[in-house]
Amino acid sequence: MSAVVFAHHQLTPTERLRDAGWIAFVALILGIPLIGLTTVDVGGRLAVDTRFGLLAMAVVAAFGGRLVLRWAVDHLKGRKLARQRAAAGNAGGRAQQVVNVLGWLALGASVALPIVFSDNRYVVDTATTVLIYVMLGWGLNVVVGLAGLLDLGYVAFYAVGAYSYALLSTQYGWSFWEALPVSGALAAGFGILLGYPILRLRGDYLAIVTLGFGEIIRVILVNWTEFSGGPNGISSIPRPSFFGLEFTRRPAEGSDSFASFFGLEFSAMHRLIFLYYLILVLALLTHVFVSRLRKLPVGRAWEALREDEIACKAMGMNTTNIKLSAFAIGAMLGGFAGVFFAARQGFISPESFTFTESAIILAIVVLGGMGSQMGVVLAATLLVLIPEFGRNFAEYRMLLFGMAMVLIMVWRPGGLLAHREPTLRLSADGKAARGGA
Amino acid sequence: MSTLLSVRNLSMRFGGLTAIDDLSLEVPAGKITGIIGPNGAGKTTLFNCLTGFYKPTTGTLRLAHPQRGEMHLEKLPSHRVARDAQVVRTFQNIRLFPKMTVLENLIVAQHNVLQRASRFSLAGLFSLPGYRRAERAAVTRAATWLERLQLTRFADHAAGDLPYGTQRRIEIARALCVDPVLLCLDEPAAGLNPRESAELNELLLYLCREQGVAILLIEHDMSVVMNVSDHICVINYGRKIAEGTPEAVKNDPHVIKAYLGEDEEEEAMEAFTEARAS
The missing domain is CATH 3.40.50.300 (P-loop containing nucleotide triphosphate hydrolases)
Structure with missing residues (x-):
């Protein structure tokens, strides 16, 4: 049976039609209960109505869509093959160039974004969310992408960071900038705490324990009411100030607000834009930090650990320290993101730190291509924007989201940007040349 | 000795x-x-x-x-x-770091020297001269062994993509980098x-x-x-x-027995004489 063909060879027109026919048939079968039948309210009683017209449209759309998809896939495959043949020999140098250009473009776009959309609250807010996920993705990338330690409880460190800041600021009056390093260090400490018991675990077992750890933190936050406020969370967390200038309409006696100091008219957007640039700077620092680490002995050791732990030991590497450093650094970055999150929301509760968050962050790393920094940016943008664009589709939103993820993984099983750039190269004259960013 | x-x-x-x-x-x-x-x-x-x-x-x-x-x-x-x-070993079933390049494999083998030079990554993060020197020395050392084992042209290839015999040589080169x-x-x-x-x-x-x-x-x-x-x-x-x-070992009756068994002694002797001839 020739059913659905994922083969790589070019298809004849008849094969294409038959293939699309099959898809249309499947759509028809699925569509009868999903689209063809609907319940209507007739005088207080439910009755079944039929919508065969709509169903027919859906089937036709499936048929047409499959034809186009097949054609596009074949076309792209053909071009990819041609490109591969052309690029054989220069070993991914081109791919890296493209990624670099993309990176600079993305940076330019993200700097310009709040200027262009300076009065669009929704855009700036969503972009801030994207950047939080980018930062979380970069943090988790250290643990999962580089060191190859599958961590399903990453959100725990995000929570540690957020609660540290929330408690330090509301209880002890610490400012954002004072609390940031301390919260990061606390999260790193928790990373090491988690790292110790699981040093000997790998793969599935590691995933289960980290999953448990994430839940433990959340359950503690829910139940230890005196400490964390329980399910009510912590509210009125102070917002970060701009070098001491608050973003308020009416500043306290004898002090300036951001707006009054610069002689601007007060606008709620000022704070949002400031928060946006703040997370942009934090994220960029994270990027520079992680990219540099990757090219240092510790980064190469992480990657070696991912590749073969036994070989690492045989090379005299202390795998305990290497694992703990990966957990600590990853956790610290998650903690920083958490501090920002708490400062931006002004309110946190355990609900923000459920397993779903861990899963999304992990999905960002995997979809982006394990270990790829630019991949994380791409995947985080997609994963935040797809549900946003999907709002028009109401209850089909998560369906779209899932479908997009499946499609990406089918299209690029190694992640969006699976290319790995060497940390250093041997140039022609035998001296070392550093690899690209 | x-x-x-x-x-x-x-x-x-x-x-x-x-x-x-x-x-x-x-x-x-x-x-x-x-x-x-x-x-x-x-x-x-x-x-x-x-x-x-x-x-x-x-x-x-x-x-x-x-x-x-x-x-x-x-x-x-x-x-x-x-x-x-x-005391450094290689493995019967090659254990390289397959996605890393050959050069990186050899640099990872010098992890302890480099890690010390990078001072908990701080000197490395700021790319201080001491660390840069150590890194250059590590690359030179790797390049020397690559040259000696005729691996230079594979230096920037992912180790896992190379032919089996080459991977064996890389594993030896990597072990040599541990000194x-x-x-x-x-x-x-x-x-x-x-x-x-x-x-x-x-x-x-x-x-x-x-x-x-x-x-x-x-x-x-x-x-x-x-x-x-x-x-x-x-x-x-x-x-x-x-x-x-x-x-001495070739001619030791215990060895011949262990390798070839007693029952098929004649056949065994034949095989062994062949092996000796080679």
Whole structure:
């Protein structure tokens, strides 16, 4: 049976039609209960109505869509093959160039974004969310992408960071900038705490324990009411100030607000834009930090650990320290993101730190291509924007989201940007040349 | 010649199975010592004990380190065997870092030196001159071994994409970057074609004669083991059954029996004469 063909060879027109026919048939079968039948309210009683017209449209759309998809896939495959043949020999140098250009473009776009959309609250807010996920993705990338330690409880460190800041600021009056390093260090400490018991675990077992750890933190936050406020969370967390200038309409006696100091008219957007640039700077620092680490002995050791732990030991590497450093650094970055999150929301509760968050962050790393920094940016943008664009589709939103993820993984099983750039190269004259960013 | 490593009454038991049974042997400094024996004789188990991957049930492994004096390998965890005692091994089923380039594989092998130079990554993060110098030295060292093992043109290729014989050479080059005093090679000729085996012979002799590295060699390929070993130790069922120069071992009736069995003695003798001729 020739059913659905994922083969790589070019298809004849008849094969294409038959293939699309099959898809249309499947759509028809699925569509009868999903689209063809609907319940209507007739005088207080439910009755079944039929919508065969709509169903027919859906089937036709499936048929047409499959034809186009097949054609596009074949076309792209053909071009990819041609490109591969052309690029054989220069070993991914081109791919890296493209990624670099993309990176600079993305940076330019993200700097310009709040200027262009300076009065669009929704855009700036969503972009801030994207950047939080980018930062979380970069943090988790250290643990999962580089060191190859599958961590399903990453959100725990995000929570540690957020609660540290929330408690330090509301209880002890610490400012954002004072609390940031301390919260990061606390999260790193928790990373090491988690790292110790699981040093000997790998793969599935590691995933289960980290999953448990994430839940433990959340359950503690829910139940230890005196400490964390329980399910009510912590509210009125102070917002970060701009070098001491608050973003308020009416500043306290004898002090300036951001707006009054610069002689601007007060606008709620000022704070949002400031928060946006703040997370942009934090994220960029994270990027520079992680990219540099990757090219240092510790980064190469992480990657070696991912590749073969036994070989690492045989090379005299202390795998305990290497694992703990990966957990600590990853956790610290998650903690920083958490501090920002708490400062931006002004309110946190355990609900923000459920397993779903861990899963999304992990999905960002995997979809982006394990270990790829630019991949994380791409995947985080997609994963935040797809549900946003999907709002028009109401209850089909998560369906779209899932479908997009499946499609990406089918299209690029190694992640969006699976290319790995060497940390250093041997140039022609035998001296070392550093690899690209 | 002085003794580099002396194995005394080594036993390794896994539950009821005795993989190594009261084995004693000496590995001289600056020589090649071959270890042969039928499959399951306990050769790789010996390597695992030696390099800290297994804790021996009983016995001692005493290394007379040229700079650091006497060390007891049985008491060290595996990474310290490589780092402090400089006893470095390769694996029967190649264990490279497949997605990293060949050069990176060789740089990772110098992790401890570089990590110290990077001062907990701080000097590295800011790219201080001391770290840059250490990194350059590491690359030069790697480049030297790549050149010697004819791997230079593969330097920037992912190690896992290369042919089997090349990967074997990379694994040896990587072990050499750890700067071993004793190099333990677990079947380095497995899967090599005759020309590659001949090159391997040459390399082993070079390492031993020119670089003064003592080599412990597990090998089934008789053309390698008989040609390069100064001394051969034959193991069967975890016990040493014979020891001596390649000539002496070849003619030892116990060895012939262990390898070829008693029943088909005539056939066996024929096969063995052939092997000797090669």
